[in-house]
Amino acid sequence: MDVEIAPSAVSGDARAPPSKSYTHRAVLAAGYGGGALVYDPLVSADTKATMRAVEAFGGSAATDGDRLDVAGFDGEPAVPGDVIDCVNSGTTMRLVTATAALADGTTVLTGDSSLRSRPQGPLLDAIEQLGGRAESTRRNGQAPLVVTGPVDGGEVSIPGDVSSQYITALLMAGAVTDEGIGVHLETELKSAPYVDITLEVLSDFGIDASPTPDGFAVAGDQFYEPTDGEYHVPGDFSSISYLLAAGALAADPDRELRVHSAYPSAQGDAAIVDVLERMGGAVDWNRDDGVITVERSALSGIEVGVEDTPDLLPTIAVLGAAADGTTRITDCEHVRYKETDRVSAMAEELTAMGASVEEERDALTIHGGETDLEGTAVDGRTDHRIVMSLAVAALAADGSTTVRGGEHVDVSFPGFFDVLYDLGADVTRRD
Numbered sequence: 555m556d557v558e559i560a561p562s563a564v565s566g567d568a569r570a571p572p573s574k575s576y577t578h579r580a581v582l583a584a585g586y587g588g589g590a591l592v593y594d595p596l597v598s599a600d601t602k603a604t605m606r607a608v609e610a611f612g613g614s615a616a617t618d619g620d621r622l623d624v625a626g627f628d629g630e631p632a633v634p635g636d637v638i639d640c641v642n643s644g645t646t647m648r649l650v651t652a653t654a655a656l657a658d659g660t661t662v663l664t665g666d667s668s669l670r671s672r673p674q675g676p677l678l679d680a681i682e683q684l685g686g687r688a689e690s691t692r693r694n695g696q697a698p699l700v701v702t703g704p705v706d707g708g709e710v711s712i713p714g715d716v717s718s719q720y721i722t723a724l725l726m727a728g729a730v731t732d733e734g735i736g737v738h739l740e741t742e743l744k745s746a747p748y749v750d751i752t753l754e755v756l757s758d759f760g761i762d763a764s765p766t767p768d769g770f771a772v773a774g775d776q777f778y779e780p781t782d783g784e785y786h787v788p789g790d791f792s793s794i795s796y797l798l799a800a801g802a803l804a805a806d807p808d809r810e811l812r813v814h815s816a817y818p819s820a821q822g823d824a825a826i827v828d829v830l831e832r833m834g835g836a837v838d839w840n841r842d843d844g845v846i847t848v849e850r851s852a853l854s855g856i857e858v859g860v861e862d863t864p865d866l867l868p869t870i871a872v873l874g875a876a877a878d879g880t881t882r883i884t885d886c887e888h889v890r891y892k893e894t895d896r897v898s899a900m901a902e903e904l905t906a907m908g909a910s911v912e913e914e915r916d917a918l919t920i921h922g923g924e925t926d927l928e929g930t931a932v933d934g935r936t937d938h939r940i941v942m943s944l945a946v947a948a949l950a951a952d953g954s955t956t957v958r959g960g961e962h963v964d965v966s967f968p969g970f971f972d973v974l975y976d977l978g979a980d981v982t983r984r985d
Contacts, residue, residue, distance in 0.1 A: 555959070555960045555983055555984065555985055556957070556958055557945065557957045557960035557971055557982070557984075558954055558955070558956045558957075558982040558983075558984065559945055559955050559956075559957065559979060559980065560929075560953075561948075561949060561950065561954075561980075562804060562949050562978055562979040563805065563806040563807070564800050564801065564806065564811055564977040564978045565805055565806040565809035565810060565977060565978055566809070566811065566976070566978065567811075567814060568797050568811070568812070568813050568814070568973050568977060569789075569813075569814045569815050570789035570791075570794045570813055570814065571789070571790050571793050571967050571968070572594050572595055572596040572787040572788070572789060572815075573596065573787055573789060573790035573791075573819075573821065574596050574598065574600060574601060574790055574792070574793075574966045575645070575748060575751050575790070575792075576751060576755060576788055576790075577592070577787050578600070578601055578604050578643075578645045578646065579649075579722070579726070579751065580592045580595070580755060580759075580785045580787060581601065581605055581608060581615060581622065581624055582604055582608065582649055582650070582726060583726065583755055583756070583759045583761075583778050583780075583785075584615075584622075584624035584626055584759075584778065584780075584785070585608035585611065585615075585624060585627060585653075586627070586726065586727075586778045587626045587628065587629070587759065587777060588625075588626045588777075588778075588779065589623075589625040589626040589783075590624055590626075590759075590778075590785055591621050591622070591623055591624075591784045591785070592622040592624055592784075592785050592787065593620060593621045593785065593786045594620055594621070594786055595622045596787065597622075597968075598964055598966055598967075598968055599642065599964045599965045600641075600642065600643035600646065600965050600966065603639075603640050603641050603642075603643040603646040604643065604650070605624075606639075607638050607640070607646055608626075608627075610634040610635070610636070610638050611631035611632055611650075611653060611657065612627035612631060612632035613625050626778070629656075629730030629777070629778075630656070631653050631654070631657045632657065633660065633661065634654075634657075634662075637662045637698075638650065638654075638662070638664070639665065640663060640665040640669060640697075641665055641666055641669070642665060642669055642893060642965065643665070643965075644717075644719065644893070647663055647669060647672075647674065647699075648674065648677060648717065648719040648720060648722070648723050649719065649723045650663065650723075651663060651674065651678075651681070651688070651699060651701055651723060652724055652726065652727035653723075653726075654701035655681045655684065655686040655703040655704070655705045655727065656704050656727055656730065657704060659703070660700060660702040661701045661702075662698060662700050663697060663698065663699045663701070664697050664698040664699070665697055668936060669697060670696055670697045672696065672697075672891055673695055673696065673716055673717070673891055674690065674697060676712050676713050676716055677724075678701075680710040680711075680720065681701060681705065683709070684705040684706075684707065684735070685706070685708065686701065686702060686703045686704070686705040687700075687701070687702040687703075688701045688702075689701075705731065706731055707732055707735050707774050708733055709738065710724060710736070710737055710738065711739075711740055712738070712739065712740060713741045714739040714740065714743035714769075715741045715742060715744045715888065717744075717891070718744065718745040718746065718748040719748070721743070721749050721752070721769075721770060722749060722752040725737065725749075725753075725756065725763050725770055725772045728763075729756065729761045729772050729774065729776040730776065730778075731774045731775075732775060733774045734771065734773040734774030735771070735772055735774075736766065736769065736770075737769040737770045737771065738768050739768060744861050744864075744885075744888050745822070745861070745862055745863075745888070746862050747820060747822025747823075748822065749770065751820045751821060753820075754819070755785075756772070758780055758781075758785060759779065759780045759785070760778065760779045760780065761776050761778060762776065788815075788817055788819045788821070790821075790823075791816070791821040791822075791823035791826065792821075792823045792865045792866070792939070792966065793942075793970075794813055794816055794823075794826065794846070795826040795866055795869040796869060796942045796943065796946050796967075797811065797813045797973070798811075798813060798826055798830060798835075798837065798848050799869050799872055799946045800974070800979075801813075801837075801848035801849065801850070802830055802833075802836075802848055802849075802850065802851045802853065802873065803853075803872075803873070803876050803947075803949060803950040804850065804946075804950050804979075805848065805850040806850070806978070807850055810847050811849075812845055813846045813847075814844060814845055816845065816846045822862045822863045823865055825863050826863075826869065826870075827846065829858055829866070829870060829873070830848070830851075830853075830873070833853040833856055833873060833877055834851055834852060834853050835851040836848065836849040836850075836851045837849075853876060853877035853878065853922075854877055854878050854879050855874055855878065855880040855881035855920070855922050855923075856881060857881070857882045857883075857884065858870055858881070858882070858883050858884070859884045860885055860889065861885035861886075861888075864886065864888055864889040864892070864896075865892075867883055867886055867896055867897065867900065868899075868939045868940055868942075868943035868944075869943050869946070871883060871900040871904060871920055871943065872900075872904070872943045872944075872946050875904050875907070875911075875920050875922055875927060875947060876922060876925075876927065876947075876950050877922040878922055878923055879922055879923050880921050880922065880923070881919070881922060882920075883918040883919075883920075884916065884917045885917075886916055886918060887916040892937070893935075893936065893937040893939070893965075894935040894936065894937045894940065896939065897913060897918055899935045899937065899940050901913040903932045903933065903935075904927075904947065906930055906931075907927050907930055907932065907951060907955070908925060908928040908930075909922075909925040910924040910925050926952065927947060927950055927951040927952065928951055929948065929951045929952060929953030929955040930953075930955060930956075931955075931956045931958065932944050932956070932957055932958070933958050933959065934957050934958055934959035934960065934962060936962050937962060938962045938963050938964070938965040938966050938967065939966075941957055941959055941960055942963055942970055944957050945957055945960075945970075945974065949974075949979060960983065971983065
């Protein structure tokens with residue numbers, strides 16, 4: 555689907571979608587236990603993949619109004635009767651690869667062409683260290699994967715600078731092993747707030763896991779059970795970032811844009827509020843009410859490290875293109891291993907829109923003072939975050955912009971273009 559977006563003024567109230575990261579973890583946590591009611595989940599293409607995986611291991615997940623009714627497999631995943639297709643969800647593949655290592659038999663996992671290009675080798679090696687068997691069919695550390703268990707727990711050594719999802723996967727699975735799992739990090743942990751999210755969800759489900767001097771550890775023989783059998787998913791700050799950027803760049807000069815359901819949590823992407831403030835954005839966060847108010851602002855370039863917030867790179871790049879001066883995004887090499895190489899994607903698509911951009915292996919520099927964004931045709935790269943960030947850039951461009959692949963917002967923010975339209979954006983969709 556192509557989406558044409560004309561320069562627009564936006565204002566009014568928008569509600570953040572539920573967090574994709576929390577929904578993935580809550581659904582799988584409920585699956586590991588006896589089940590739970592997960593309220594306010596994000597039901598999207600990615601989280602549906604995790605629901606199907608829970609079903610493949612012997613549980614179930616059914617939508618019931620504003621909640622998911624998840625039945626669990628009590629810490630003993632069955633051997634799936636078919637290949638688990640994770641589609642485009644890297645979180646699903648990594649988290650349930652560890653689940654597969656608990657099953658007494660062999661599990662095969664695959665995904666679409668993008669997911670089959672993403673690195674899984676360190677997690678496969680960790681499963682081997684635990685006594686399981688884990689292989690890439692092409693012997694390149696990428697899916698399709700073949701995993702044979704069961705493992706009983708133990709100690710693993712793993713790099714921390716490729717994906718925090720490996721640590722999340724091991725901690726979640728380790729809680730139901732006999733021995734528990736100790737994770738020793740060989741390198742500095744990137745995207746650390748995502749492990750903080752995992753620890754928060756584990757605690758909410760009654761699981762004891764904690765940092766250690768060189769990594770993390772989770773005790774074995776534990777049972778997943780949230781208080782009163784319920785879990786409530788918070789709003790998603792990765793998605794909130796696009797709404798705040800839209801307000802900062804294109805809010806009606808006489809009105810504000812307000813984002814609701816923005817309550818504090820362990821989400822690292824809440825850093826977008828600080829980024830906007832540092833750039834000179836008029837933004838105010840009422841944490842008690844969960845409301846962030848933003849006004850159109852004259853922004854200035856800054857330097858931002860995204861070692862812990864990789865999903866913010868596309869948003870920050872767009873803000874930099876509209877800011878006065880230079881914005882430099884550092885510590886971003888790991889952002890190349892997402893649904894697409896987001897560093898190159900943003901460099902190339904913003905350049906197509908008239909931005910002055912320099913790309914390095916671990917940095918992206920945007921010269922806002924030399925940039926006049928022009929409407930043109932851009933490619934969303936089948937990546938929900940690229941699509942949404944380019945749509946925000948289109949609001950502030952001179953002339954209409956056509957974003958290809960608009961349907962991919964369903965991965966994390968179904969209804970994104972409806973929300974933009976309701977805020978006043980000139981949005982036209984073409985199948």
